[in-house]
């Protein structure tokens with residue numbers, strides 16, 4: 001089996017490691033605009049060889065795992081180059097603009113739009129993790145637009161990688177992901193900013209930072225090159241979630257100003273049920 005991974009970073013690299021473990025006889029080719037990343041991926045054994053777009057006609061799978069703005073440009077070129085039996089999937093964190101970018105391509109039926117809900121705050125091939133997708137959800141959009149035979153091939157791979165499949169419309173994906181992923185990143189970036197700004201004047205502050213701070217601010221280590229185009233593509237939904245979040249923060253501040261500790265207690269108690277919700281998701 002020949003697999004080409006375009007963008008050999010955290011997600012593409014983790015896919016490559018997972019596929020190689022499942023199919024040791026497969027050849028994994030890496031294509032990356034960043035020569036250092038490509039060489040690193042080869043040195044680390046994440047991919048076997050460097051590949052070229054011109055060779056995609058003989059590929060079984062092509063995985064496009066680049067930032068979402070790049071995906072919109074790269075995908076039509078990839079679809080132009082593939083063979084009739086090649087399946088291309090893309091893993092970006094937004095789905096509407098990407099589905100629209102390939103909607104009228106003559107090879108649309110060779111494409112499947114996915115978003116694996118798995119990752120870390122790190123980037124590049126050295127961040128790739130074997131087993132990253134085990135037990136995670138893969139959101140598939142517009143599955144009916146992919147040729148049935150190729151759908152089956154892709155779904156079998158996702159299941160072999162240990163993923164649960166969930167089908168969604170691109171619009172619905174972008175709306176819901178704004179809450180559970182995009183807002184979490186902004187919240188973490190702005191928490192980091194608030195503390196960094198304060199630290200400029202009070203050097204001791206990081207000595208007091210405990211594991212609670214560290215886990216809440218973890219996502220602020222994420223790559224701006226990846227996140228800026230995500231916020232741009234999902235701007236409307238992200239603004240909506242931010243408005244709701246800011247309103248909740250303001251309401252909490254008002255409760256404190258008014259010394260309404262009963263309401264503060266109740267507010268936190270009502271959100272405690274997040275524990276059960278998150279536990280339910282893991283089952």
Ligand code: NAP
Pocket residue numbers: 006007008009010011012031032033034037065066067068070071074091092093094115116117118119120121122123124125127223225226230
């Ligand atoms: P990453 O680790 O930064 O890897 C992306 C790679 O693509 C980098 O090596 C990057 O090089 C390269 N690249 C950029 N432009 C390119 C081009 N024109 N052609 C070929 N390669 C190019 O990013 P990632 O975290 O794997 O994310 C990849 C995709 O997965 C994104 O669309 C993201 O939305 C999605 N995703 C991410 C996560 C997550 O938690 N990270 C989770 C689910 C889905 P440079 O570094 O030089 O730009």
